[in-house]
Amino acid sequence: MKRVLIIEDLPAAREWLAESVRLAFPSSRIDMAADCAGAKEALEHQWPSMALIDLGLPDGDGTRLIAWIKSRHPATLCIVASTFADDTHIFPALRAGADGYFTKDQGRSELGRLLTEIADGQPPLSPDVARRLMAYFQHEDQPEAPLSERETEVLRLIGKGYSSTEVSRLLGITRNTAAGYVKDIYRKLGINSRAEAALKAAEFGLLR
Amino acid sequence: MKQLKPAWQLIQVAGPRVDIPQLVSLTIGRGLEADLILTEPTISRRHVRLELGPEALLEDLGGALGTLVNGERVGRARLAAGDLITIGSWQFALADGADSARQDEEITVASLQTSLALPRLELLLSFCGRINTLDCPHEIAACLLETACAGTGFRRAWLLERSEGTLHALASLPEGVDTAEVSRRLLDSARADRVACLNHIGQAQASESVIANRITAALVATIAQQRGEMLLYLDARHEEAPPQPDAARFCQALVQTASLAFARLEHERSLWQQREQIYQDLHDDLGARLLNMIYRAPDAALADEARAMLVDLRDVVSRPARTELPLDALLAQMRSEAAQRAEGSGVSFEWSGPGANSSILWSGRAASLLSRCLRELTSNALKHARPSHIEFDWRMTASRLRLELKHDGQVTHPQAWRPGRGMANIRKRCRQLGGSIDWRLDGGMIQVSLDLPRDPPP
Numbered sequence: 001m002k003r004v005l006i007i008e009d010l011p012a013a014r015e016w017l018a019e020s021v022r023l024a025f026p027s028s029r030i031d032m033a034a035d036c037a038g039a040k041e042a043l044e045h046q047w048p049s050m051a052l053i054d055l056g057l058p059d060g061d062g063t064r065l066i067a068w069i070k071s072r073h074p075a076t077l078c079i080v081a082s083t084f085a086d087d088t089h090i091f092p093a094l095r096a097g098a099d100g101y102f103t104k105d106q107g108r109s110e111l112g113r114l115l116t117e118i119a120d121g122q123p124p125l126s127p128d129v130a131r132r133l134m135a136y137f138q139h140e141d142q143p144e145a146p147l148s149e150r151e152t153e154v155l156r157l158i159g160k161g162y163s164s165t166e167v168s169r170l171l172g173i174t175r176n177t178a179a180g181y182v183k184d185i186y187r188k189l190g191i192n193s194r195a196e197a198a199l200k201a202a203e204f205g206l207l208r
Numbered sequence: 209m210k211q212l213k214p215a216w217q218l219i220q221v222a223g224p225r226v227d228i229p230q231l232v233s234l235t236i237g238r239g240l241e242a243d244l245i246l247t248e249p250t251i252s253r254r255h256v257r258l259e260l261g262p263e264a265l266l267e268d269l270g271g272a273l274g275t276l277v278n279g280e281r282v283g284r285a286r287l288a289a290g291d292l293i294t295i296g297s298w299q300f301a302l303a304d305g306a307d308s309a310r311q312d313e314e315i316t317v318a319s320l321q322t323s324l325a326l327p328r329l330e331l332l333l334s335f336c337g338r339i340n341t342l343d344c345p346h347e348i349a350a351c352l353l354e355t356a357c358a359g360t361g362f363r364r365a366w367l368l369e370r371s372e373g374t375l376h377a378l379a380s381l382p383e384g385v386d387t388a389e390v391s392r393r394l395l396d397s398a399r400a401d402r403v404a405c406l407n408h409i410g411q412a413q414a415s416e417s418v419i420a421n422r423i424t425a426a427l428v429a430t431i432a433q434q435r436g437e438m439l440l441y442l443d444a445r446h447e448e449a450p451p452q453p454d455a456a457r458f459c460q461a462l463v464q465t466a467s468l469a470f471a472r473l474e475h476e477r478s479l480w481q482q483r484e485q486i487y488q489d490l491h492d493d494l495g496a497r498l499l500n501m502i503y504r505a506p507d508a509a510l511a512d513e514a515r516a517m518l519v520d521l522r523d524v525v526s527r528p529a530r531t532e533l534p535l536d537a538l539l540a541q542m543r544s545e546a547a548q549r550a551e552g553s554g555v556s557f558e559w560s561g562p563g564a565n566s567s568i569l570w571s572g573r574a575a576s577l578l579s580r581c582l583r584e585l586t587s588n589a590l591k592h593a594r595p596s597h598i599e600f601d602w603r604m605t606a607s608r609l610r611l612e613l614k615h616d617g618q619v620t621h622p623q624a625w626r627p628g629r630g631m632a633n634i635r636k637r638c639r640q641l642g643g644s645i646d647w648r649l650d651g652g653m654i655q656v657s658l659d660l661p662r663d664p665p666p
Binding site: 010012013015016056083084085086087088104105107110126127128131158159160161162163165166 | 488492496500502503504511514518521537539543561
């Protein structure tokens, strides 16, 4: 990671995240912003390779910021830094294009490891979010990018509370492969929500 | 030739009284060859055809005016009991044959007014049922306008909002007519003294006033809202809707019912807002402070304690007491959390689930009680015994949910445990769930037995 942008209003958390980033990517350059305005200012100079984004920013919603970044520079990894990681707030962020999420209460070394994993394409997934993803893909009539059998199986196991280590053991695959499935599911969620958004826009006559 | 009796019955709702022949196949139009003759210049000679066999089918025969079913213009349609068919000034409701005998009797003994009121009562009932399932103001408004037109014979309807002296249209039927047009019509009607402001007329006199004042072109009924006032305005240019003695009362009933539905939405919205506000406050305030505690903790144990508090807080915040959670989803959350903690402490972990399915629902409160119990039990095991192995064995019967939690490590007899392990708290939570808990030492292992009702009180 060359440049990492941390968008977080709580000073202690900002510092904690910066230390974790330093552990994970020692040679990276770290920029920090305390709100959406500060983030947009920093983004005007240069696109970071990774952005850690708090959802409840004082001047706006982190989810919108993620959509904003992803629509302009999809290569930037957007990762949600959450206090509670409850699915009602995480799911919209994932649909807006977030590449992963973590809770801020973890130790620096755990956080560092998590960030490296997300950067390597191994995002974590909680059972709640897995269940919501499952329901989302099952209830959509014709998903533009439907889930494969293996991806569905991975989601089902995570939705039952199995850790990624257990999932890979049960399916007889490596942890990396299992994590790769999760990454693909994230990606497909992004594709499908964009298609859905376009459809809605067309319905409302926003597109010509 | 034998004429079959129709399986459906047409009941006249509006328009000059006509006799409806009892035919299975019925042509309606202005021409003399029609089975049912409606004399109005805008109606075609052969206007519409009805087949009232086992299925009721309607075919518009292509006049300029068209045929409306429940307010919508149709070419061909399969009809159902309760459908309202509008042809010019006339309106007919379709009832199925089984009901018609009884209705026939009532029509013969009761006055004409009753025969008009009956289909409207049906409309009103179906309206009440429908709007309570809608959760968007726009849908409620559309449903209100549709029903108002169907029940009164008016062709155009608006739901208007009046605030600070200006009117603007919230919804219109047909859709897309602008506010300026409405204001003009409303003014015209008012100048001609043909607007009935039902809130200014006593309930008992409402019908008479509307008839006496020859108010055939416009009706206004009001909904008092927190933010202002809503008006239901029906317009019938060229007097296309003949006066109906109970149209005004019907609209009043619609509007009062709709106002309840709007109030319900408003209430739900404010509850949701309150919840979000509490969430925000807890998140920003307590959450931030706990995070600070974790970051500044001098040792791992204090950090872990603050972390557990944060997770407890998350449980309370993200699980509103009234939201229900399937038991299998709750078990998955608990499994994932326990597995992660065991993995993080290098403890081998085993979990055999009870095979719950999504149909067993736990209230948010019960779910929160159980997951906090389990979190505390896991903390105690990891912190005090430093085990090498921990296992969770769940069993479920038709009425009970049981857990046997076993772990090894540096274990002592539970009776010798000093307070501070949160046992009293855990006991209390089990009692609140209507269950019990028991600790014992068995062959160098601590065994915790948790016995809960499968469907705890909410």
